[in-house]
Amino acid sequence: MRFVDEYRRSDLAQAVIGRIRRGSTRKARLMEFCGGHTVAILRHGIRQLLPPTVEMLSGPGCPVCVTDNSDLDKAIALARLPRVILTTFGDMLKVRGSRSSLQEVRAEGADVRTVYSTLDALQVARDNPGRPVVFLGVGFETTAPTVAASVLQASREGINNYHVLSFHKLCPPAIRAILDSGEVDLQGLVCPGHVSAVIGSQPWEFVASEYGIPCVVSGFEPLDILQCIDMLVSQIEKGESRVEIAYRRGVHAEGNQRALELMYEVFEVCPAQWRGLGTVPGSGLRLRKEFAAFDAELAFDFDPGPTLHPKGCICGDILRAVKRPSDCQLFGRVCTPASPVGPCMVSSEGSCAACYQYGDGAAGE
C-alpha cells in the first residue's frame, strides 16, 4: 500500500537502527508524548532494537487516560439526567470514574451513544429536537477543532439542543508541568505527530530553548519513529537542543492555521485537571462566552458527587513517566483489559493496555 509500505520497509529500518546503535554513546532517555507512539513502538517491537543507551518512556499523551475522575464523574452524572442523550467516542465508554462508567450507566438505562465524529453527534441533535444532546469533548488539539466546527455549525443552523462538555486539553503545557516537577530525567522529546499537524512545531520551542531538551516531531510508522530517534540521538551526541520535524509529510512549523482559528473562535484557554498532573494552568479549553448556550457545564444542573480514586492504581505516576506499567502491583493481575482498574488499561492508546497487549518490549519467546 502506497504511503504505508515505504514507512515499514525493513531494509531501511535496519539501516536506521544500525546508525542509532553506532551513533549513541550518551544516555538518551526519550519520552514519546503520544499514546499512538507508545502503541506503535510496542507493536513493532522498537524498544528491543535500540542500544542500551536509548530508553523510551511513555508520556501523558492519551486523552482518555488523562481525563480526571472528577471530569468523568461529570459526564456520568450528565448521562444519568432524564432525557439527556450523551454522545461520545467509543473508547470513553469503559473508563471508570469514581463510582461508575458510561458503559455501566448505559446498561442501567441511560442513553449513551457512540459516535465516530462530532458531525454524527450533531446529527443526533437534529434527529432528536425535543431532547438535549451532549457531546463529551475529550481529546487534544487534534480533536478540538472538529468540536469547534460542530458548535459553529449548530450555531448557524440554530440547533439549540446541542451541548459540549469540554474536557479538551493542550499538550505543550503538560510537558512544561512534567519538566517543572523535576521528577523525570529526560534527554529528548518525541513530539506528537497529529497534535503538531494542528499546532505546528513552534509551540515545542520552549522545551529546547528553556530546558535544553532536543525535540523531534514524529509520524507513527516504524520508520518515522526510528528516524525521529536517530535525529534525537544525533542532537544529544552533539550537545544540541533544537526542534526538528521528522514528519514533514504531515507537519509544518506553523501548523494548520485554519484549524487553530476555528478552535480559538469557539474555545478559550483555561486551567485543566489532568490525571497524574493535577491542575495545569493554561492547559484546557472551555467554550467562549458567546457560545455559553452550548456549554453543557452551564446548561445543566447536575451533581457529580465526591471524587474517589481506585486504591493501588498508579496510572497518575505512569502518565508522568515516573513509573512503568510493570511497576504497578495491579498490572496484569487485578487490572487487565477485560477488567481494567485504571484508564491506562482501558484506552487502546494507554501504556498499560499496550504493554499488556504487546509485551513491554523485553518479551521474546
Add this chain to the structure above:
Amino acid sequence: MEMELPVSDRILMAHGSGGKLAHELIAKGVLPALSNPLLDRLDDAAVFEVSGRLAFTTDTYVVNPIFFPGGDIGRLAVCGTVNDLSMTGAVPLYLSLAFVIEEGLSQDELGMVVSSVRQAAAEAGVQVVTGDTKVVNRGSVDKIFVNTGGVGLVPEAVEISGSKAQPGDKVIVSGTLGDHGIAVLSQREGLTFGTELQSDCAPLNRLVAEMIEVSPRIHCLRDPTRGGLATTLNELAAQSRVSIRIYEERLPVRDEVRAACDMLGFDPLYVANEGKLVAIVPPDDAEAVLDKMRRNRYARDAAIIGEVGEASPGRVVMKTRLGASRIVDMLVGDPLPRIC
C-alpha cells in the same frame, strides 16, 4: 364468498402465533426456497440414516446490519455452521434453521435472507431439514436472529483437533485477514467510509475436503471468526500446549483493511473473518496443502505464516517487519474505535 386475508408487507406478531398467518409465512416465505424431501415431510423432526462418526454443532447469528457487502445474516448462518463442522474435518450434511424475527421486519427482507440461506446451502451441498420461526415484540431482538445447527460425517482416519499441533508444524492461513469485520463495520450507522470491500463469508467445506485429500494428517483446523486470527492462534497454542511463531510480513491483509484498521486503531489480527481458516499441518505436507488450497477460489491468497514451537507453551509471538518479537495476545473485550 371468501375474503382475502389483509395483506401487509410487514411481519406481525400474528405470524408467530401458530395460526393461519404463521402457516402462510412458512409455507410461502420459507419452505419453497428450501424444499427437499426430508424437510417437505413437515413432521416434528427430520428422520434420516447415517453411519459413521457424527459431528454436531450449533451457532446463533446476530449481526448489525443484517445485509452487508458480500453477504447477509442468512449466508452467514449457513456458512458459519458449515464451517464449524468442516473444522473437525467432517463433511456437512444437514442443517436446522431457526429464526427469531422482530415484528415489523418486511417479508421482502425475510425473503432475501431465506434466499441467501438457499444459495449458501446449495453451494455447500447441505440441506436444511428442520426449522422454526418465532416472532417477538419490537425491540426484543434486532430485526432477525438466526440459529443454525448442523450435523456432518467425519471421514475415517481423519483426526483433526485443536489439541494436536506439534512442534515443527507449519501454520497456514487461507487468505486475507479482517475482510468480514471491516466490511460490516463500514456499513454501521454513523461510520461512513467508502470501501469496495466485501465480507469473505463463504462455505469452506469443499476447501477442507480438498486439503484432507492432499494430507489426511492435518493436525488442526479452525476458522478465525470473532476475535480474529490472534485469538484463534492463542486457543490452538493453549489447547496443544505449544508456542506459535508467526511473521508479520507473511500475513495477507488487503490494503483497504489495513487502511481502515490504521484509521480506527484496530489490528487486523483481531478483526473477524467468516470465510477463512487456519490449518496446522505437518511440515512435510505444508507445501502440497498450500498448493492445493491456492487453486480453490476461497483460498487464492493462502500463505504459510508461521510455525509451531516447543518453548513457552500457550504463547503466540510475532516477528515484526523490523525483526523484533512481540507477544500476540487474545482479544479482550470489544474493540472500540479510538479518539485520535
